[in-house]
Amino acid sequence: MPTALPLCSAGMSGPHALHSLELRHLRCFLAIAEEGNVTRAAARLRLTQPAVSRTLAALEDALGVRLVDRSTHHLALTPEGRAFQESATAAVAAFEDALDSVRTVRRPLRVGHAWSAAGPYTTPLLRRWRERHPDVPLELLRIDDRTAGLTRGAVDVALLRGPVDAPGLVTELLYTESRVAAVPSDSPLSARAELALADLSAHTIALNPVSGSTALDLWPPADRPTATIIVANTDDWLAAIAGDRAVGVTTTATPGMHPHPGVVYVPLTDAPDLPVVLAWRDGPRHPAVRDLVTLAHEVVPPDATRPTGPTKPTRPRG
Structure with missing residues (x-):
């Protein structure tokens, strides 16, 4: 040693x-x-x-x-x-x-995500995995970093959103998600049926540089916001918006996975869709990674790469 x-x-x-x-x-x-x-x-x-x-x-x-x-x-x-x-x-x-290679019991397949996992396909994926592979537990881990723990070996495979440029990783597209604006529930913007990026330009934007998928270059230079606040995770992002400190941009997975009584999600008409990929390390890997990739493609509908944004604002219940 x-x-x-x-x-x-x-x-x-x-x-x-x-x-x-x-x-x-x-x-x-x-x-x-x-x-x-x-x-x-x-x-x-x-x-x-x-x-x-x-x-x-x-x-x-x-x-x-x-x-x-x-x-x-x-x-x-x-x-x-x-x-x-x-x-x-x-x-x-x-x-x-x-x-x-020397463990007598197959260790769990660790699947990382920074936020929202596989959106609406998360529960079907977990349930079907348990039915198909009862001998390999699947652990879904939320890790707030750019590759959800993949590059540092904390997970075996990760569900990631947006472009993946970390070296030594292999990615496979699962589907795409439409973008939505996240605004305070009492904001005038929350009453709108849809919004454009320019509608958010005069507002402070909540950005998560650690694991988020939104940056200021999402806006055209002429409409780029000038005020931002930086948050470290999804919980802080939601709190900033609900507290009327900022607005945000996310995808259609967030309303279902992270509903909040103080936040309304409104479709964005001119923001590009965001790819959702499975990523794993190039080279030796957990033997069940390929099984997960195959099952994920079974769970996700073939047409899921089309825009799937809501047709009306997603409001908090109650």
Whole structure:
């Protein structure tokens, strides 16, 4: 077993330092790379910010290269860091697969999602999986990061929305979802049958850069909102809208999965549909991943890539 490298170690470059590295150093780097922020990475790993910074420094010292550019306000990977991200992702996945090869009991298939899972197809998928594969439990895990825990090995496969550009992942389109505006229930916008993106431009927009699918470039430059608030997860996003601090944009899956008495969902007429994909790591993987992909295509109707937005606002019950 390699000797543990204390979190506060630094300046130990060379072969001996490489032998001292552990899986936690890779997981720490991957969290930083995906979050683009040490504070968010620390929260995700349940560590302090200084501990994460020291772990990253120890990894860089051992490798003898700078992986993260700290010279700008927004943390970014160096070219070496981008190359190492792909290798580190594969290494973490290989570790998980090595454990699987000697387990006497098949471990659960862990399916990650950041929000809304597979929308209206979630329950049918879970129930049918239990009928077809009773020997392999399926665990649906909500993980608030860009790949729902996939790149750091927390899950085996993930339901993701929007483009997926993380290295080392394979994706398969399941269906598309129409976009809706989320507005306070007492807002004049909530009485509208439909909205356009321009109707939201004068309002503060709630954005979730951690796991959300909306960014300001959704709007044409001439109609781009100038005021935003940043939230870290779906619960905070809903609270900001219900509290009349902002409005938001989401997909048709959210009204069913996240109803809120203070939020009304109104169809957007000019926002592009959002793809929903299953993603998994390229290379060794949980043996049941392909079974899940096959079953998901059975559950999702063939015409589900067509716009499926509601024809009228989705209002809270009661």
